[in-house]
Amino acid sequence: MKIIRFLLLAALLSAFMPMSFARDPLVLPPHLSAAKLQGSGRLTWWGLHIYDASFYRVGSLSAPEFALDLRYQKSFSGSSIANRSVEEMKRIGISDSQAALWGKELTSFLPNVESGQTLTAIYTPKQGTTFYYDGKQIAQIPGTEFPKAFFGIWLDPKTSAPKLRAELLGQTCPPPLFNEAC
Template identity: 70%
Template sequence: MMIQYFTKNGFALFMMLSLISSLGLANNITHIEDVIKQVQPQGAGRLNFWGLHIYDATLYRSLGKDSSEFALDVRYQKSFSGKAIASRTVDEMKNIGVPESQAMAWGKELAEILPNVEPGQTLTGVYSSQQGTTLFYEGKKIAQIPGADFSKAFFGIWLSPKTSAPKLRAELLGNGCPPPIISGAC
């Protein structure tokens, strides 16, 4: 009886892990846990544009009760220059209501920070109220941008109700609420 139960549930677990791995969502999150202790995925999704698979993203939340800390891990499936990512970030920030002058200033800073990415590589943003936004490339810290204003604008690209990718937002949030910095209470 126990062997049958284990085999049946073990197979289901194996299939679930295989699916997550095939979607590119099974990531090493040590760098996230260096900033936020004890995290778990809240949701994951895929961005497609004109039928092209652009990237997979996973939203991680702290297990701490009432914690505002979270991370967004993006695994690219296409090659992009850091400057192209920064430019798109500016456009998306303006789309959610960030004033153009502020979005452009942040975009200029990001263009100097963000590396070129190849398929399978990750960029991760981690938010904590004490540190602001910490950016990682392939698990290595590349920048820390203090303050809540940048964090709200940057993560709002994916998590704001005004996002240009509402399907991805819904997948990232799953059955949960957005982080407080994005929406306040849920």
């Protein structure tokens, strides 16, 4: 009888504990091995847990390199991820024509994801944005305009997920790529 009460009490207490999620450490390319977690959060939509996001910075907070890691909790097709990315880019001010071009490029390489799988995007000046699927490189998009739009989905003040933005950035500013005054 004591064991049953203990288990019931443990179950009741766990219902009131704050939700957290365990993360495997992000494996980054050697030149980014000094990256440190700046912030993490969870995206939910209508109560559904979509993904856990982690934002990494390399070196100081003024360093230009950074990474965003998304661990999906639902299954999505690569094309639906690309389409949603395009919609979010347009929401923060990217033109329809530019968003359509980037959408085609994203659709060409974004894979279908299952629960537990990760997509990671890393920005490095002079190289652009490199994408990884479960730790394996899948694509690279050069330049600085694409990362402003793509990472802006999470880091721009006009994001559709301001709570997640705050969790990712913590008490610090966005990367210098965004030229946002703090």
